[in-house]
Amino acid sequence: MAEKITMAHGSGGRSTDELIDTIFAKEFDNPVLDAMEDSAVVPVTGKIALTTDSFVVTPLKFRGGDIGRLCVCGTVNDLLMRGARPAWLTCGFILEEGLDIGLLKELTASMAAAAKEAGVRIAAGDTKVVEGHGGMYINTAGVGIFPKETSAAASGICASAARASDAILVSGTMGDHHAAILSERMAIETDIESDNAPLVDMVGNLLASGLHIHTMRDVTRGGLGTVLKELAAASGKTFTIRESAIPVNPKVRSFAGLLGLDPVYMGNEGKMVVILPEEEAQQALEIMRKSRYGSQAAIIGRVTEEKPGELLMETDIGGLRRLDVLQGEGLPRIC
Amino acid sequence: MCVALPGRVVSVDGEYAQVDFEGNEVRALAGLVKVKPGDRVLVHAGCILQKLAADEADSMEEIFREIGEEFA
Amino acid sequence: MMTLDDVKAWLKNYDGPSMRIMEVCGSHTGAISKNGIPGMLSEKISLLSGPGCPVCVTPSAYIDRLIELAMRPDTCVVTFGDLIRVPGSSKSLALAKGEGARVKMVYSPLDIIPLAKKDPDTIWCFAAVGFETTTPVYAALMDELIRDDIRNVRLLTALKTMPEVIDWLMSSGADVQGFIAPGHVSVVTGADIWKPLAQKYSIPFGVAGFEGPELLAAIAGIVMNYGRGVVKNYYPRVVTPEGNRTAQKEIDRYFEKADVVWRGMGKIPGSGRVLRPEYSFFDAGSRGLDEDHKKNKACHCDEVLTGRITPRQCPLFGKACTPVNPQGACMVSTEGACLSWLAGGRE
Numbered sequence: 001m002a003e004k005i006t007m008a009h010g011s012g013g014r015s016t017d018e019l020i021d022t023i024f025a026k027e028f029d030n031p032v033l034d035a036m037e038d039s040a041v042v043p044v045t046g047k048i049a050l051t052t053d054s055f056v057v058t059p060l061k062f063r064g065g066d067i068g069r070l071c072v073c074g075t076v077n078d079l080l081m082r083g084a085r086p087a088w089l090t091c092g093f094i095l096e097e098g099l100d101i102g103l104l105k106e107l108t109a110s111m112a113a114a115a116k117e118a119g120v121r122i123a124a125g126d127t128k129v130v131e132g133h134g135g136m137y138i139n140t141a142g143v144g145i146f147p148k149e150t151s152a153a154a155s156g157i158c159a160s161a162a163r164a165s166d167a168i169l170v171s172g173t174m175g176d177h178h179a180a181i182l183s184e185r186m187a188i189e190t191d192i193e194s195d196n197a198p199l200v201d202m203v204g205n206l207l208a209s210g211l212h213i214h215t216m217r218d219v220t221r222g223g224l225g226t227v228l229k230e231l232a233a234a235s236g237k238t239f240t241i242r243e244s245a246i247p248v249n250p251k252v253r254s255f256a257g258l259l260g261l262d263p264v265y266m267g268n269e270g271k272m273v274v275i276l277p278e279e280e281a282q283q284a285l286e287i288m289r290k291s292r293y294g295s296q297a298a299i300i301g302r303v304t305e306e307k308p309g310e311l312l313m314e315t316d317i318g319g320l321r322r323l324d325v326l327q328g329e330g331l332p333r334i335c
Numbered sequence: 336m337c338v339a340l341p342g343r344v345v346s347v348d349g350e351y352a353q354v355d356f357e358g359n360e361v362r363a364l365a366g367l368v369k370v371k372p373g374d375r376v377l378v379h380a381g382c383i384l385q386k387l388a389a390d391e392a393d394s395m396e397e398i399f400r401e402i403g404e405e406f407a
Numbered sequence: 408m409m410t411l412d413d414v415k416a417w418l419k420n421y422d423g424p425s426m427r428i429m430e431v432c433g434s435h436t437g438a439i440s441k442n443g444i445p446g447m448l449s450e451k452i453s454l455l456s457g458p459g460c461p462v463c464v465t466p467s468a469y470i471d472r473l474i475e476l477a478m479r480p481d482t483c484v485v486t487f488g489d490l491i492r493v494p495g496s497s498k499s500l501a502l503a504k505g506e507g508a509r510v511k512m513v514y515s516p517l518d519i520i521p522l523a524k525k526d527p528d529t530i531w532c533f534a535a536v537g538f539e540t541t542t543p544v545y546a547a548l549m550d551e552l553i554r555d556d557i558r559n560v561r562l563l564t565a566l567k568t569m570p571e572v573i574d575w576l577m578s579s580g581a582d583v584q585g586f587i588a589p590g591h592v593s594v595v596t597g598a599d600i601w602k603p604l605a606q607k608y609s610i611p612f613g614v615a616g617f618e619g620p621e622l623l624a625a626i627a628g629i630v631m632n633y634g635r636g637v638v639k640n641y642y643p644r645v646v647t648p649e650g651n652r653t654a655q656k657e658i659d660r661y662f663e664k665a666d667v668v669w670r671g672m673g674k675i676p677g678s679g680r681v682l683r684p685e686y687s688f689f690d691a692g693s694r695g696l697d698e699d700h701k702k703n704k705a706c707h708c709d710e711v712l713t714g715r716i717t718p719r720q721c722p723l724f725g726k727a728c729t730p731v732n733p734q735g736a737c738m739v740s741t742e743g744a745c746l747s748w749l750a751g752g753r754e
Binding site: 187258259313316317318320323324327 | 411415434437440441442443444446447488512513514515518619620623729730746749750751752
Binding site for chain 2: 408414515517543544547591592594595621643653657
């Protein structure tokens, strides 16, 4: 096989078959995919959760992860946030001409490993080749199922369900993924790693605990500020968080300072917000901290009624800051 | 207007110094201030602008003492 | 000796003469919002955001010229992140990029050197915006270019100086009774540079740092000095009375004083710097970029920048003018007064 992706790999002919056989089918090995039919048929009973996401990150590999791991975690976490158990994924690859085939293999293997960790199977896929400079994009769609024993507790979990006197928790440090990606593009040496991770264990433990979770949401683009503002708006409640309680890796804080960014608006790929009754907060916190990727979970605030849709932050010096969703793109500034 | 952050000089190599910001390192031009490893410096856009006062930790106290005097 | 709690209580309960205090540093604007400071002050103290964001005060002709350069097949414009979305007379660099302009974002101007060495067939043009803080970095870049005989780097400068614009604001009748002097400009210029202005207008200047307690202390100090033409240094860990003399000399070596245009304010005598004629080889055409077309006639950036209105008093604020579709530069940079007020929920 050639070293680089060419237009022939997207022709649907022999080169395409070769690519599928030697890379995708090999890595994603499972009976549903191996049938190589026009569509995958999977057994499901009851309601399902459906989601899709596209991944366009550059560079393709970064400290702590790569686009392969990312495209599994992102979709898996979206399914989890509704209380579903991720079961099946599909993936669409858009490869640019010139992509290194060795790299494609490596990224596909990483994708397969992440799928294994998350307990999902890749049931269907597609590959296209476009002109370009050796990059790649991946779209994944996912199906999640609601196992009988959790469906009652999980069914009401949604963005608008926060109630007055609920507690707000996050599962760990903010801004890690954003900082890891930016550091690859800027001339700043650091060992900050992306937090891209599937939160299967944590969500599974939370759901199994029988706690009355009102809202779960993964903290991705736009960061904690954006996610909480959206949840405050959706529920019509006031969210008040404490600056001092928000976990931020000191390295990430310092990195953000160098570029004039605010960790509250920096994205993650393996963190979540949980909102549930205050009296259950301590128990939820313990469960999160014991779960994989949750050792730095924290209770960061509470829900009240007085200012519908507002997100407020009690600052370290005792001020009150009103937060909005991320405005603009979060570009590094200097001046 | 100008994002600048204090860091610590790790090493000096000719006109450049490697400056550490709690685990993030930047190669910064050191031509405007004489620096040596261990110095605390203010870096703006890849350039060392100033050395921090040696008694940096006391400076907050100094500020509050001064406004205390203004007040009195 | 006052403690932080004393200062907070004093600021909250202040009942002396009303004071409008202007900050002229975008990072101060950002830090004030971020720390929630406006709500910690007595109603007698209000904070205004002045022309403290260098990106926000570049006239449209400068952006247009950058786009023209970036569209040339042999040229790549290298810039700080927040300039990319500033509107010129018809579009921004971001939009031009979609039409084929070559634009690259970096952390430091010095990052242009490896780019230029690696690709000698491209002209690498740095969008050299900034105040006194950043100008020495460009001077240092010039040193490197000359020493290494790098001939494929140019600067398109929009360098501004702070004292002249503050003088202009005050002489145009700005209703301001004190200034939070820019901390990192003062690192280079020294705190004493504000003395003539403090004396001329009999108003206090407080040089401030960027941490919440430093800012609160500076605001309290400025209020305590109401009506007095004094300069106080509340950022002594890096600011000295005379500043960084080496940096000042470096600036003078390469750049001379010039009359330059500030977006929305027009030409202000001696308020900027351009490359000296002997270094014109490195200049990508920075002189005479005076035209300043508003993209939207109803944009009030000029009045915001001069403290005549607050961002929320502009009819476009948060409606026709948003960070996604900015009508004026103040809504582009996170340091811009409008974006900072919008994002920080400042009233």
